[in-house]
Amino acid sequence: MAQESWKEAEDTGVHAPEAPIMCINNCGFFGNRMTENMCSKCYRDTVKAKSMALLAMVAEIKDEASASAKEGKRVAEEEAPKPPSNRCLSCRKKVGLTGFKCRCGDTFCSMHRYADAHDCKFDYKQAGREQIAQQNPVVKADKVTRF
Ligand SMILES: [Zn+2]
Ligand SMILES: [Zn+2]
Ligand SMILES: [Zn+2]
CATH class of the missing domain: 1.20.5 (Single alpha-helices involved in coiled-coils or other helix-helix interfaces)
Structure with missing residues (x-):
């Protein structure tokens, strides 16, 4: 069946x-x-x-x-006309992606990242004056719009 x-x-x-x-x-x-x-x-x-x-x-x-x-x-x-440096300019330590780019244009490790830790060529006094000059008109304009 x-x-x-x-x-x-x-x-x-x-x-x-x-x-x-x-x-x-x-x-x-x-x-x-x-x-x-x-x-x-x-x-x-x-x-x-x-x-x-x-x-x-x-x-x-x-x-x-x-x-x-x-x-x-x-x-x-x-x-990027030239490849970025991956070494601290001061101690030549390899920093790779953790490097800090200073305003002088060079790359430094965490120890030498500050301007007084390396022989920094960047003119901070001049930059500070320029920054204040640039910010002043903005502050004035802000006051004008508020009143
Ligand atoms: Zn057919
Ligand atoms: Zn360094
Ligand atoms: Zn610097």
Whole structure:
């Protein structure tokens, strides 16, 4: 009994007559479930069209990527003409990313980062005067708008 029902299930799976599918493009040929209900010719055309669209898309992305890479490189070259020093100018200790850039333009370790710890060339007195001169008109303008 159990064997008979198993045999029946196998029969319906293998020998059931399949209704012929016509190609969904109405080209007159028979379609195939394996090829999205299209005949082999229409399926090939569809696949080709899809891959062409994909290729065009990939080419576009590539173009954009290379354009932005060029742009980025150009900006980097303009902003950093020489590689930044990763050593303290005072003790030559390697500081890497933890280095401190002084206002004199040189890089120092945490010990020598302050102007009085290294022979700083930056004119703080002059900079202070300039800063006060720059800030004064702002303060005046602030007062004017408030009254
Ligand atoms: Zn077709
Ligand atoms: Zn140092
Ligand atoms: Zn300095």
